Amino acid sequence: MNNITVIGSGTMGNGIAHVFAQFGYQVTLVDIAQTALDKAMVTIAGNLDRQVKKGTLTEDEKTATLARIQPVTDLATGVANADLVVEAATENVGLKLKIFGEMDQYAPPAAILATNTSSISITQIAAVTKRPAQVIGMHFMNPVPVMKLVEVIRGYATSDAVTQQVMELSVNLGKSPVEVNDYPGFVANRILMPMINEAIYTLFEGVSGVVEIDTVMKLGMAHPMGPLQLADFIGLDVCLSIMRVLHDGFGNPKYAPCPLLVNMVMAGKLGAKTGEGFYRYTPGSKEIVPAR
Numbered sequence: 001m002n003n004i005t006v007i008g009s010g011t012m013g014n015g016i017a018h019v020f021a022q023f024g025y026q027v028t029l030v031d032i033a034q035t036a037l038d039k040a041m042v043t044i045a046g047n048l049d050r051q052v053k054k055g056t057l058t059e060d061e062k063t064a065t066l067a068r069i070q071p072v073t074d075l076a077t078g079v080a081n082a083d084l085v086v087e088a089a090t091e092n093v094g095l096k097l098k099i100f101g102e103m104d105q106y107a108p109p110a111a112i113l114a115t116n117t118s119s120i121s122i123t124q125i126a127a128v129t130k131r132p133a134q135v136i137g138m139h140f141m142n143p144v145p146v147m148k149l150v151e152v153i154r155g156y157a158t159s160d161a162v163t164q165q166v167m168e169l170s171v172n173l174g175k176s177p178v179e180v181n182d183y184p185g186f187v188a189n190r191i192l193m194p195m196i197n198e199a200i201y202t203l204f205e206g207v208s209g210v211v212e213i214d215t216v217m218k219l220g221m222a223h224p225m226g227p228l229q230l231a232d233f234i235g236l237d238v239c240l241s242i243m244r245v246l247h248d249g250f251g252n253p254k255y256a257p258c259p260l261l262v263n264m265v266m267a268g269k270l271g272a273k274t275g276e277g278f279y280r281y282t283p284g285s286k287e288i289v290p291a292r
Contacts, residue, residue, distance in 0.1 A: 136166050
């Protein structure tokens with residue numbers, strides 16, 4: 001396995017492309033917008049520069065890594081020679097099903113089709129393809145070049161051989177893969193998102209304030225970032241989307257998203273990416289001040 005295609009050049013997609021290229025794989029990075037691809041290549045180069053400055057990569061290795069990434073805007077061309085395709089598009093069921101239908105049509109018959117989804121059913125995605133045994137989840141964590149975990153999620157029909165290949169491939173990328181079965185939220189978000197939702201309920205019910213809630217979890221539970229600040233960095237719209245996947249998937253009221261989370265998303269307060277969520281974010285810096 002040498003030729004890797006990554007679909008989507010956003011935060012996760014460019015990070016996945018970066019890691020595969022750094023470890024010697026030929027990468028085709030696909031996005032419908034050339035401007036998005038240009039931005040992704042600048043981001044990857046900047047992240048590689050940081051690795052060079054830290055002494056974890058040489059200048060020659062940086063140059064070689066960038067040379068292994070070929071950006072293209074046409075999906076059919078991008079997957080034509082792929083051994084593995086990793087889809088990292090927006091967390092939207094309809095979009096992912098459409099992309100997987102196209103990936104299945106244009107990728108070689110032996111290619112493995114993977115998705116970086118953080119919550120959407122692998123079994124549902126696999127069902128739109130003619131190769132469900134070769135469809136699997138590869139849920140990388142953000143930032144991809146730094147975080148070691150990869151959730152490797154088996155759909156209902158995913159074969160043992162494909163699972164083993166993806167587990168070994170993840171190790172080759174310097175990651176620590178964990179095999180997970182296909183249920184809503186998998187492991188990471190089934191545990192993380194209800195915690196974040198409960199933190200939002202704690203604020204909503206007036207138990208304590210934003211900074212206080214985050215401080216309790218940082219100092220009391222040794223979390224590097226409090227749940228409300230983490231929600232801001234994930235994106236409150238993403239948090240809401242995953243809570244709805246959990247709520248719909250299990251039919252259990254304990255997964256109902258907090259009304260405050262719903263209202264903030266409707267109001268466009270999505271966290272760091274919009275400049276305000278539970279905290280306000282100073283444009284061009286990481287400075288934060290409580291928003292409520």
